[in-house]
Amino acid sequence: MADKHNTPMLDELEHGPWPSFISGIKRLRDQHPQERISNMANSLLGQLEHSYETRKGYWKGGTVSVFGYGSGIIPRFSEVGDAFPESREFHTLRVQPPAGNYYSTSMLRQLGESWEKHGSGLQTFHGQTGNIMFIGSTTENTQHFFDEINEYGWDLGGAGPCVRTGMCCVGAARCEQSNIDEIKIHRTLLNNFTDDVHRPALPYKFKFKVSGCPNDCVNSIERADCAIIGTWRDDMKVDQEEVKDFVEKKGRKYVIDNVITRCPTNCLSLKDDDTLEVDNRNCVKCMHCLNVMPKALSPGDDKGATILMGGKRTLKVGDLMGTVVVPFMKLDTEEDYEKLTELAEETIDFWAENGLEHERCGEMIERIGLVNFLDGIGLEVDPNMVADPTTSSYVRMDGWDDEAEKWFKEKLQAAEA
Amino acid sequence: MSEQNAQAANRPPIETGCPDAFQYMHPVMRRNYGQWAYHEDPRPGVLKHVAHSGDAIWTIRAGTQRILDVTTLNLLCDIGDEYADGYVRFTIRSNIEYMVDKESKVGPLIVELEKNGFVVGGTKKFCGNDISYTGLVALRYSWNRCIRGCESYDG
Numbered sequence: 223m224a225d226k227h228n229t230p231m232l233d234e235l236e237h238g239p240w241p242s243f244i245s246g247i248k249r250l251r252d253q254h255p256q257e258r259i260s261n262m263a264n265s266l267l268g269q270l271e272h273s274y275e276t277r278k279g280y281w282k283g284g285t286v287s288v289f290g291y292g293s294g295i296i297p298r299f300s301e302v303g304d305a306f307p308e309s310r311e312f313h314t315l316r317v318q319p320p321a322g323n324y325y326s327t328s329m330l331r332q333l334g335e336s337w338e339k340h341g342s343g344l345q346t347f348h349g350q351t352g353n354i355m356f357i358g359s360t361t362e363n364t365q366h367f368f369d370e371i372n373e374y375g376w377d378l379g380g381a382g383p384c385v386r387t388g389m390c391c392v393g394a395a396r397c398e399q400s401n402i403d404e405i406k407i408h409r410t411l412l413n414n415f416t417d418d419v420h421r422p423a424l425p426y427k428f429k430f431k432v433s434g435c436p437n438d439c440v441n442s443i444e445r446a447d448c449a450i451i452g453t454w455r456d457d458m459k460v461d462q463e464e465v466k467d468f469v470e471k472k473g474r475k476y477v478i479d480n481v482i483t484r485c486p487t488n489c490l491s492l493k494d495d496d497t498l499e500v501d502n503r504n505c506v507k508c509m510h511c512l513n514v515m516p517k518a519l520s521p522g523d524d525k526g527a528t529i530l531m532g533g534k535r536t537l538k539v540g541d542l543m544g545t546v547v548v549p550f551m552k553l554d555t556e557e558d559y560e561k562l563t564e565l566a567e568e569t570i571d572f573w574a575e576n577g578l579e580h581e582r583c584g585e586m587i588e589r590i591g592l593v594n595f596l597d598g599i600g601l602e603v604d605p606n607m608v609a610d611p612t613t614s615s616y617v618r619m620d621g622w623d624d625e626a627e628k629w630f631k632e633k634l635q636a637a638e639a
Numbered sequence: 640m641s642e643q644n645a646q647a648a649n650r651p652p653i654e655t656g657c658p659d660a661f662q663y664m665h666p667v668m669r670r671n672y673g674q675w676a677y678h679e680d681p682r683p684g685v686l687k688h689v690a691h692s693g694d695a696i697w698t699i700r701a702g703t704q705r706i707l708d709v710t711t712l713n714l715l716c717d718i719g720d721e722y723a724d725g726y727v728r729f730t731i732r733s734n735i736e737y738m739v740d741k742e743s744k745v746g747p748l749i750v751e752l753e754k755n756g757f758v759v760g761g762t763k764k765f766c767g768n769d770i771s772y773t774g775l776v777a778l779r780y781s782w783n784r785c786i787r788g789c790e791s792y793d794g
Contacts, residue, residue, distance in 0.1 A: 246708035289649035320660035
């Protein structure tokens with residue numbers, strides 16, 4: 223190897239109890255048997271230290287792809303490649319993880335081995351897009367690495383204006399709050415849009431995320447253009463014996479202070495015999511009591527999903543949370559899943575037609591109005607579509623009578639049909 | 640090689656999309672899919688989930704440096720094979736989770752993880768992993784890879 227670059231500033235990042243990625247890159251530089259990898263690591267450390275010294279980034283984008291795809295690789299070319307030649311090309315491959323991010327150690331080893339053969343030996347499980355990030359490959363080797371892992375079942379994720387790799391929570395596999403089959407929904411949706419993942423042809427990114435309950439462990443409401451969140455519409459289940467047990471263990475004060483009074487809609491009441499009364503009609507599914515008392519309280523039996531559209535982080539307009547477009551839908555049968563897929567297709571088609579360049583779905587909804595969006599994707603306006611639960615008793619009454627008449631007429635038609 | 644030959648040498652991708660997760664899932668989780676009753680928190684970084692069937696699974700969560708070098712990845716796998724059951728998952732904040740089917744495996748696994756410098760914790764009301772988009776903890780990883788360095792992340 224050429225001389226090791228001095229990295230006094232990066233060395234600072236090795237202090238403290240948390241494992242350090244700098245130590246990791248140094249391990250590759252100092253201990254890895256392959257000269258190609260140790261040189262690459264040395265060069266990368268050199269450039270990074272240079273960035274710290276000059277307080278500037280030196281990576282440029284470009285165009286790199288594998289044969290047949292238009293996305294999935296994040297190209298990075300160094301602007302200071304002459305000084306740090308071995309990491310001159312340092313592209314990242316985004317690879318779709320299994321829904322729920324499960325791995326066997328043997329599969330992780332196999333992926334690591336392939337990556338050592340072709341790449342830098344640096345990877346992240348997972349990037350914030352939900353992909354496995356294989357960081358640091360030359361232009362030529364992206365193809366070789368992809369060919370190898372593609373043969374044993376791995377495919378690239380999305381990058382650029384396309385349907386992006388999805389995310390789902392641990393869900394039904396290991397969580398009692400799960401209301402839907404997260405893995406099935408995730409795979410049904412993503413694999414329906416495989417073509418749109420690999421070939422960017424949309425106004426901008428489009429993300430699906432699936433959470434099994436309103437705890438929303440994958441932040442779908444904040445991040446996903448289409449969020450599927452599990453919920454239930456009957457009463458939550460209360461095991462009164464367990465409630466009594468919990469009160470006995472923790473004390474009434476603890477239960478009142480930490481559960482009862484923390485219900486945002488005041489629908490919990492602890493009775494004199496230490497059983498719990500729930501006003502289910504006013505429950506907004508904040509999940510707090512279920513989280514604190516998982517043994518005593520659980521979701522109801524009539525489970526399904528709420529669909530929200532238009533969540534995103536800041537861009538043209540500031541952060542937007544998803545808006546409910548389907549208050550509740552069952553997801554039990556294949557027909558239900560078809561309905562969900564059709565809704566997603568309608569939405570993406572409508573947005574692809576009407577969205578401006580570099581405009582997320584939520585921004586389009588802001589621009590054209592929710593009513594026009596709903597009309598475009600073929601959904602009827604419903605009073606249950608709420609952006610936020612009401613916290614004020616003020617109600618706008620303009621146009622009330624007309625809308626009420628329309629509502630009852632629709633109800634009547636639905637009943638007749 | 641002519642351009643045409645170069646094209647022919649390329650292999651068309653197999654568009655499998657998102658892989659099936661069940662093949663990589665701990666057998667206890669596979670058996671009790673959708674049948675979990677409740678969970679307990681034995682200690683920071685450890686979760687115990689109990690299914691209606693009576694099966695239980697312990698999850699041990701540890702923080703990693705997120706950008707893993709392949710040596711660390713193999714070390715995590717070695718620990719997983721020797722002290723756990725060979726099945727892991729990653730949280731969306733890049734913590735690694737080991738799943739084991741017996742309580743007796745929890746203690747030695749934690750000792751081994753901490754011995755190797757990983758931080759066990761991050762469940763319930765404890766501090767979890769600090770994460771960055773490849774360009775968000777701007778002055779750090781961003782220079783490592785991201786061109787947009789200090790800009791906001793529009794995920």
